[in-house]
Amino acid sequence: DTAVSQTPKYLVTQMGNDKSIKCEQNLGHDTMYWYKQDSKKFLKIMFSYNNKELIINETVPNRFSPKSPDKAHLNLHINSLELGDSAVYFCASSQGLTAAYEQYFGPGTRLTVT
């Protein structure tokens, strides 16, 4: 049973399109995150949600809109895709917001914008 799952695993699309990436965790965690792995392999936080409430919005363009329909899901919708959006996007979850909790990562979604 996969703890944190993401779909799709690969996404190839053209500039200007709108796409979504879905994330689900079956760990009963309260907190979920989206990270972007950039070209230099850095993992950078984009968003975090706690009990469906937005906690962190890390200066991400407003073309990126996270949606948390319930605690187990955090989806990422991207409008008007640009070449620079090409990256690997990781979803993660943790038991709670405090730093004492480790994060569990999904397998990543490789987005390629052509």
Place this chain on the structure above:
Amino acid sequence: ILNVEQSPQSLHVQEGDSTNFTCSFPSSNFYALHWYRWETAKSPEALFVMTLNGDEKKKGRISATLNTKEGYSYLYIKGSQPEDSATYLCASDSSGTYKYIFGTGTRLKVLA
């Protein structure tokens, strides 16, 4: 230090060797330091969560220490095995904002 920095960037060791690497982080307003192991084509897996100065944690042949006053953590691997080959990431929340800053990782290759 404003960011989380890891060194070395990469290293190769022979099977059976012991090795260690460093994570440096902002020491003011420290909350927690996480270590993750990231194998190629997989997702990061948590190794340790450390919160107290002087903390030492151990999991099998891997251990870590934490110095929050000077802002560094060491990860040690004793008797490295080829399956230890991975990127080891540290992440710090040094602001209490629940925002983890990740280092760029240390890429370890253990040669058989």
